Amino acid sequence: MKKRSKLIPIVTITTMMSSLAIACSNQAAPPAADNTKAPQGDSAPAATTYPIKTDKTLTYWGEITGNAVGISSSLADIPFFQEWQKRTGVPLKFSSPVVNQAKEGLNVLLASGDLPDMIEYNWLDFPGGPEKAIKDGYILKLNDYIDKYAPNLKKYLKEHPDVDKMVKTDEGNYFAFPFIRGDEYLKVFQGPIVRKDWLDELGLPIPETIDDWYTVLKAFKEKKGAAAPLSFFSVPRPLEQIYNGAFIGAFGINRMFYTENGQIKFGPAQPEYKEFLATFRKWYAEGLIDKNIATVDSKTLDASLASNATGATIGNTGGGIGKWMPILTAKDPKANLVAAPYPVLKKGDTPKFGQKDPAFAPGGMVAITANSKNAELAARLLDYGYSDDGHMFFNFGTEGVSYKMENGYPKYTDLIMNNPNKLAPAQAMSQYIRGNYNGPFVQDKRYIEQYLTMPSQKEAVTVWSKTDVDKYALPPITATPQESTELAKIMTDVNTLVDEMTLKIILGNEPLENFDKYMDKLKSLKLDRAIEIEKAALDRYNKR
Numbered sequence: 001m002k003k004r005s006k007l008i009p010i011v012t013i014t015t016m017m018s019s020l021a022i023a024c025s026n027q028a029a030p031p032a033a034d035n036t037k038a039p040q041g042d043s044a045p046a047a048t049t050y051p052i053k054t055d056k057t058l059t060y061w062g063e064i065t066g067n068a069v070g071i072s073s074s075l076a077d078i079p080f081f082q083e084w085q086k087r088t089g090v091p092l093k094f095s096s097p098v099v100n101q102a103k104e105g106l107n108v109l110l111a112s113g114d115l116p117d118m119i120e121y122n123w124l125d126f127p128g129g130p131e132k133a134i135k136d137g138y139i140l141k142l143n144d145y146i147d148k149y150a151p152n153l154k155k156y157l158k159e160h161p162d163v164d165k166m167v168k169t170d171e172g173n174y175f176a177f178p179f180i181r182g183d184e185y186l187k188v189f190q191g192p193i194v195r196k197d198w199l200d201e202l203g204l205p206i207p208e209t210i211d212d213w214y215t216v217l218k219a220f221k222e223k224k225g226a227a228a229p230l231s232f233f234s235v236p237r238p239l240e241q242i243y244n245g246a247f248i249g250a251f252g253i254n255r256m257f258y259t260e261n262g263q264i265k266f267g268p269a270q271p272e273y274k275e276f277l278a279t280f281r282k283w284y285a286e287g288l289i290d291k292n293i294a295t296v297d298s299k300t301l302d303a304s305l306a307s308n309a310t311g312a313t314i315g316n317t318g319g320g321i322g323k324w325m326p327i328l329t330a331k332d333p334k335a336n337l338v339a340a341p342y343p344v345l346k347k348g349d350t351p352k353f354g355q356k357d358p359a360f361a362p363g364g365m366v367a368i369t370a371n372s373k374n375a376e377l378a379a380r381l382l383d384y385g386y387s388d389d390g391h392m393f394f395n396f397g398t399e400g401v402s403y404k405m406e407n408g409y410p411k412y413t414d415l416i417m418n419n420p421n422k423l424a425p426a427q428a429m430s431q432y433i434r435g436n437y438n439g440p441f442v443q444d445k446r447y448i449e450q451y452l453t454m455p456s457q458k459e460a461v462t463v464w465s466k467t468d469v470d471k472y473a474l475p476p477i478t479a480t481p482q483e484s485t486e487l488a489k490i491m492t493d494v495n496t497l498v499d500e501m502t503l504k505i506i507l508g509n510e511p512l513e514n515f516d517k518y519m520d521k522l523k524s525l526k527l528d529r530a531i532e533i534e535k536a537a538l539d540r541y542n543k544r
Helices: 009-015 019-025 079-088 102-112 129-135 143-149 151-159 161-166 196-202 210-224 272-285 298-306 317-331 375-386 388-396 425-432 445-451 455-465 481-506 512-524 527-542
Strands: 058-061 092-095 118-120 190-195 257-260 263-266 312-316 337-339 366-368 403-406 409-412
Touching: 058 375, 079 092, 079 375, 079 388, 079 425, 129 481, 143 151, 143 375, 151 161, 151 375, 190 196, 190 317, 190 455, 196 210, 210 272, 210 312, 257 527, 263 527, 272 481, 272 512, 298 317, 312 317, 317 337, 317 425, 317 455, 337 455, 366 375, 375 388, 388 409, 388 445, 409 445, 425 445, 481 512, 481 527, 512 527
Parallel strands: 058 092, 058 118
Antiparallel strands: 118 366, 190 312, 190 337, 257 263, 403 409
16 A cells, blocks of 8 residues: 555645656657547447457556555566456556655656557656647547447546546546545555553553644653654655644644645644644654654654554554554564544544545556557456456455465465565565555455554545545646646745745744744745635536
């Protein structure tokens, strides 16, 4: 499971793009081949019989998932992708970017003009959005192809109009075969985590309010000797794991754009952000937050938890609780990590914010390139993931190998859950299924029911789900190509200022009184214009 799946609709598109990406989007597009348009007509979608009989080999560009790194050197070596070709009958030739460098790799690929038939990428993150990628001649508008050659996806979208609204542009254009989370239970996987065994030993309840957390962290420091009572990731962005609402949400804001009473707001520009900074400044000064909070990465956090230096963090069900519990219990069988609710100021209040993915998740979507000579075949191949057989294959793999049916339930075999080569379940899954990350299919709840093996993991989803985030979170909106460049410049400056000021105040290098000067500076960076662009994008989305 991914570290975090914060869909920060336009912010993701703008604040995290490099100048290279912007430059790439302005390059001359490769000419589209004459045969890229689908046949016109009103005939019903043609059902595809798999395996397809073809003598063509399609080319596919996509990143190798992190769990497969070190096990397989390429997508072609992974059993899932080998079996996918057999089931569909379509031979594939794979290429991949360097791990964790998909954006840079895509820039190079697009600049070359030598594009594969399919590209797996988060097209919401393309400079100018997916509509610009279509207009620039990089990828196809898929409306006719889905209508003619993807009956399974077409049927799903017709039955789920809320998802259909998400997976197309403001102009009504489909741009990729999407990854869809098929159940509410799959959308929440991150939140505050605390050492329950320490709480029990100290006679403390699971913290709910900011005051509760202060008491707990102080006790962890003074009575358990924790050098960094609270620690969490701050790489690549400072304090990035608070973005969804952990701790900061108690003050009625988050670190992103959100909607409230019909208005678009930016958390760090609200007066309540000062209250959050004052709280974290106090906690840091008293040694309750990791002294290296500005640079904590995954290895640092793992070591801190394993050495009992940290008793509370923010993490995932799988890559957090599931990863850390075996490490802790190997040294101390009584160690126990559990989820804590997203903090509030007043006991009994429902948290305003929390992590929750939309149904249309940002990764795993596959576009067909505009110069592909095999667009129809690519569409039929990709539609397999939304068929009944494809659904089972993408989520559970091959029956008798990676799963077996028990009373109508697809249960993973020991090849996955107790791998003979000592692969962790997440690693084994990366070889035989795509259910534990993403791809062109609908994710099945029965995957997560088995992936979360510990009761504390299952309970975590329930605990973290109790928020009002649905009322405030922005859907996957996009700026127009014209707006995107302007927004990118504004938000690059804004986020640089916010990150620098946040750390300076929390670390005590800047007086809290300078917050008002910071607010004035934010306005001078044209944040109001960024909010206008976000609001226009939301209005367009609502009219889809």
